[in-house]
Amino acid sequence: MLKKSVVALVLVAMLLTPVLAAPLKAANDAPSRMLLGQDDLPTNPLACPGEEEAMEEPAATEEAEEVVEYNGGQPVDAPDLAGQDIRVLDLPKLIGIAYFAATTKGLNEAAEELGNMEIITDAPTEASVDDQITFIENYVTQGIDVIAFASNDPVAISPALRNALEQGVHVIGFDADSEPDAREWFVNQATFNGMAKAMVDSMVEEVGADGSVAIITSSLTAPNQNRWISEMLAYADKCYPDLNWLETVPSEEDQQLAFQRAQELVNKYGEDLDGIFAMSSVAGPGAADALTQMGVCDQTITVGISTPNQMRPFIENGCAPKVVLWNPIDLGYATAYVIRAVIDGELLPGATEVEAGRLGTLPVINGSEILLGPPTVFTQENINDFDF
Amino acid sequence: MTATTSKPLPQSEATPLGQQLRGLLAFLGSQEFILALGIVLLSLAVYADNPRFGAERNLLSILSNSAYIAVAALGMTVVIITGNIDISVAALLGVLGTIAGQLAVHDYPIWLAWLAPIVFGILIELFIGFLVAYLRIPAIVATLGMMSVLKGGLIFVTGGAWIYDLPKGFFLAQRQPLGIPMPIYFMFALTLLMAIWMRYSATGRAIYAVGGNREAARLSGISEKRILMTVFGINGLMVGISTILFATQFTTIQSTVPPGVELTIITAAVIGGVSILGGSGTVIGAMLGAILIRTIQSGMIFVNVSAYWLQAVQGLLILLTVLVDIFRRRRQMSAIGK
Amino acid sequence: MTTQEAPQERSNLQLSIRNAFLGQEGVLVVIMVIAVIVLSFTSENFLTVDNLLNQARLMTEVGLIALPMTYIIITGGIDLSVGSIFGFSAVMLGWLWKEQSFPLEAAILASIVIGTLSGLLNALFIVYVRVPPIIMTLATLALYRGMAYGISQARSARGYPDWFFQFGQRDFLGIPTQIWFLIVASIFAWILLARTPFGRGIYAIGNNEIGARFSGIPVNRYLLFIYVFAGFMSAVAAFLFTSRVSTTRADSGTGMELDVIAAVVLGGTSIVGGSGTIHGTLLGLVLLQLLKNGLSLSGVKGDATIVVIGVVLILSILINNYIQKRFRQ
Known part of the structure; x- marks a missing residue:
């Protein structure tokens, strides 16, 4: 009995070592917290505002030059349905x-x-x-x-x-x-880098190029969200190096969790937090609702990817002054x-x-x-x- | 403490002082006390690391976010005390929220929009109770089936459209009388009412009796079927109220089932010390369980636990709480055995 | 057992035929026959070899885990953590191979070992610390899922070599490869339950655990085995799943435990313990898959299908209860 209990404990300890080590790792390695939610793919940030006119021409020709061959698949022996139902x-x-x-x-x-x-x-x-x-x-x-x-x-x-x-x-x-x-x-x-640019530009217009921002993403495994975050960081790195990225937290596809996360971020950073990027159509209303109900929209706002009907009240009350979406x-x-x-x-x-x-x-x-x-x-x- | 009231305390010629001491020890050994201590210690630890955690606003957020889980966990506790379980609560929460929102948005009086989830909650849970008590379908199967029916039915009927433009008066949970969010009042008041009712009413005691020993309860004239119907009815009431707290918190209502909420509710009840085998557990424990879960979730953000490890740390802490409860229970049992 | 007289055996046989028809399995067979007839009329694509084999491919993972779950539920326990063990093992497979540069074969083995150890952790606490199974596995449901996220850092591992897809996407002897796994595992599980002292011990534990202990059945060892077995099978299922979908995600298998439990319960295993069979579980599994598939092919949408499955689950138990009451007494 005793021996088995010991075995159990050792097993638990083995399994849990990484868990116990993790918080320490994260705390000591603050910049890595910001890398959360990214993927490993290469990024391709667009031109910064202001440089746009100057860049427009060369960028366009550059793109025209590197035409990518068609790389899709084709159906096998698909029936010819032209014009039919x-x-x-x-x-x-x-x-x-x-x-x-x-x-x-x-x-x-x-x-x-x-x-x-x-x-x-x-x-x-x-x-x-x-x-x-x-x-x-x-x-x-x-x-x-x-x-x-x-x-x-x-x-x-x-x-x-x-x-x-x-x-x-x-x-x-x-x-x-x-x-x-x-x-x-x-x-x-919309291209990922195009979205990233619109998001970051919108945020900077609200909080300034040296503001402090956090991200509420959907699930940490969501591919689109991870791509956007990677591109946003790359774009900000290029155009707004002083933008201060605080932290990324997940909220799944859960409005209540997004609401809670936004509250936690505001409570944690107080007036140091200027803006929250809400990366999904569910996180957007959740975060904006939290900011509205806390009455902190004069110091913290959210810029989100969400639909107008969901965000209308918050666009009107100024808690989510800008919402980006196709x-x-x-x-x-x-x-x-x-x-x-x-x-x-x-x-x-x-x-x-x-x-x-x-x-x-x-x-x-x-x-x-x-x-x-x-x-x-x-x-x-x-x-x-x-x-x- | 209530956990063991059904068992006779060992006979002893203790002095009043001895009795007081024993009472104190029983209190210190109760799951409620351990949970409360856990919440306080955890909060202090987080506070030491990041003083912003202790801000009044943050503590109120944590309590307020616990409320709908806590209220649903009250109902769940009562169900589990009888040795049953309800895994359809999250689906029910989604369905009831949609009903409330649709009524409010279609210009029905606000009180009706608030009342409807309670009424429908009770009706649906009574139906489950009927399946369990009279048709003898195990609760886990009946509610697994109901979960499918409610979840699929909700999407089938609504197509998943969100509900916008709710009338201003609808948002009960956003009100803050005396600067304290409304859900907190609901949470404490309901817990208190339930705790008193479970402890002192005949029905409350009968619920423990049915969960503790079905046969003995039957012999002592308690109708198990009636008790089961009551229990599921109460659960429906609690889910209904929980729905109101949940749905009136947001400016829009998501017509889908909130993911994984049933597990959070069951976990709150379980770490609150309810025995899954039935017969013991308290509603105060369930409320504290809900608060503990939220404190863990929130605290981890404040001490910078990596987002990737949030769930693992949470799982670990829940496991620890459960183990503490098990060991506490065992020591009590052996103490009684002596 | 083997030296009984012939008439005795015959009456046993008759009894068991009668039991088979009146048991949950009989109810299931009737429901299934009705369902197949109706669905084959509403969709001409339903009753084709290709479709049925393909459906079998899709149900393999749930099926594999349903086998040990049958044992567990017969003993009156439950394992809610199987979906999380599934996700955890899948992630470990990808992580060990991609991030830790294990050879893929070793990564597969290691992931199965890790799944088995996860089951062992459940088992040790359930058996020796006597934590109720539902509570222990509820806690590890969160813990293992969290480990999957934490270790993988939510990254998915992809780009497996071609041979790896043999298990999940290709055929072996004309049948999808993973179905062979299910067939072998089912036969093994069936023999173990129906024909060995272990099987009788499992039923005895479900009927009366204390009695089983007193009658000399190694209860602890048996219980330990079934939860470890559940971890092992979850990991094997995770490996087949990874091969089928060619990537590992930290959220794979979320909610899977409910599908598994539904199949087992529909198959007539009593959730309070003491009764249940492997063939019942397989029938339950097949019926669920046929319903999902057949309804979809007949133009019923996913949301309505979920409703139908819920109703069938409740009804089948209801009918069984009725029959038990009516004919058994």
Whole structure:
């Protein structure tokens, strides 16, 4: 009995050594706290404001020179459905959040305009890539013409998508990509460095180039969020070296947790905290609500990625003076047009642009991505022009 | 202390002083005291490292954020005392929040929007109670099934749309009478009421009796079925109130099930010293359990625990609390055995 | 056992056939036959070899963990930490290989050892410190998930060599490779439960633990084994899962414990202990997967499918209760 208890204790100690060591490590190594939530991919910060005009020309030509070859995949023996009715699976990361309700709305708008497209929206209730894989397998078996996905994990979803391509199903990504060869095209809402620039510029306009900021991200494993944070740090490093990054905390997809995290950050740093980046459409309202209810918006504000309807009260009361987002309805809308163009044989590998209804012509970038455009910054001036 | 009231204390010809001493020792050995001590020591440790933790505003935030967990944990404790469990609470919380929000946004009177989650909470939990008490479906299975039904049903009906533009009067949890957030009043008042009721009412004692020894309870004329219905009804009431505290905190209501909340609620009840086998546990412990969880969560941010390790440290501290409870219980048992 | 008289055996046989029809397994078979008939009418793609094999591939991970979970629930215990052990082992596999430069084979082995040790930690506390299983595993549910996040720093490991995908994405002898794992493990688990003193001991513990102790059954050793077994199987499932999805994430397997428990409970294992079978669990597992798949193929959305599964779970137990009451007395 005693011996076994000792064995148990030793085992516990072994398992827990890293846990016990961790807090110390973090405390002694303060700068590394800021690196939280990043990924290991290379960053590509855009030009700083002010340098823009000077940089514009060379940057444009530079991009034009390094044209990336088409690197998407192609379906095997896909039936020719040009001009015919098609059934499209709309598979967002999860259902039950405003953001993806908006992309679905956009898809349906475009489908109505086009008249020969049926949208079926189906997705897990939690952002789980494993569930998404099950949905893909089921719909491929059931027989679907196109899968439009927003992946919860770029790598994990890819085998299932490749299998769909092999079965002759068209695969188009939006919002969150897979590996390039697992889908034909990806409708990119905004480049990561473009988002990062808009976020950091917006923040600096509010708190100054030497302000102190913290980040509330969604889950620490969320690929888009990690990419944005990496690009934001790189961009700030280049343009605002005096910006003081305090800390990154996760809030999952949980409004209550984001609320609590924002309170903790304010209580921890007090007036030293000038701004909070809220990195998801759920973290945004949570953080802004906390700042509003604490009544600290004169010293701490939040700049978030979120939808206008969720953020309207906080944009109006000044707690979230700037909200950065593309228009998710347009994203869904563009995705539907891209799907139609692929089916009708108008968007072939090597194309440089695509027609997207009321959005006009959208450019192709990075080989097989269609770019929606620069992100929109919602402020008190323009917030009432948007309803989604 | 209540944990052991169902067991007769050893007979002894103790003097009043001896009895007082024994009472004091029982109090010092109770899970509530240990938890309270844990909360205080943890807070002091964090405070020593980062004095900002001790700011009044921060302490109030912690308590306020504990409230909806604590209130739901009160109901959960009562359910667990009877040897049952409810894993559908988070799903129920989501459903009830949506009902309240929809009523408020469609211009029904505010009091109705507040009352509705309580009424529906009680009804749904009574249905679960019926499944458990009369149809003899184990609670874990019945609530696992209900969780699926509620979760899927919520998305099915709402499509997951968020609720905006709630009327100003709706936000009960945002009010701060005397500078103290409303949820804190609810938490303490309900805990106190429940503690008194569990201890002194006949039904309260019958609940312990059913959890402690079903057969003996039946023989002494307690209707187990009625007690189970009561217990789930109370749980529904508590989840309803918890929903109000949760849903009126935010300017928008997310029509989905908050992730992992059922585990937090069950954990609060469990570290509060409720025995999962039934028969013992107190509601005060459950409230302290909820506060301890939030204190751990918040404290770790203040002492700069790496965000990647937050969950592990939290898990470790919960494990430690549970073990303390187990050892305490064992010592008490052996003391009684003597 | 083996030297009983023939008539006795026959009546035993009759009894067991009768029991099989009246037990939860019988109820499940009936529900399943109905479901298959209805679903095969509503979707022509449902009853095809390709679809069924593919579904079997998807249910393997839950199935593997459901086997030890059946043992655990028969003893009246429960293990809520399996989803976290699953995530923890998956992360360790990727981390050891990518960050610590282990050979992949060694990383796979090490991750399975780590999963097994995680199970052992649960087991030691449950058996020797007598922490109730639900409490112990509730705490380690948080702890192991936290370890997964902490050690991996939430980074995913990807880019495995081609041979690694043999286990999760390819076929072996015409059937998806991982199904062989499930078949072998199921046979092993079935024999162990139905045909050995260990199996009888497990039932005895579930019916009356103290009685089992007095009758000389090595209760501690058996209990220790089943929780360790759960850790081991979670780790094996994690390895197959990693091979299937080709990456490791710190959040993989979140909520998986409920799927596992649902399959076991649907399969007729009583949550209060004392009864249950491996074939019942497999039936429960298959029924859940068929329902999810068949409903989806018939055009029912995911949210409605969840509702149906909840209702089936409650109804099947209800029907079983009714039959037990009506025919057994």
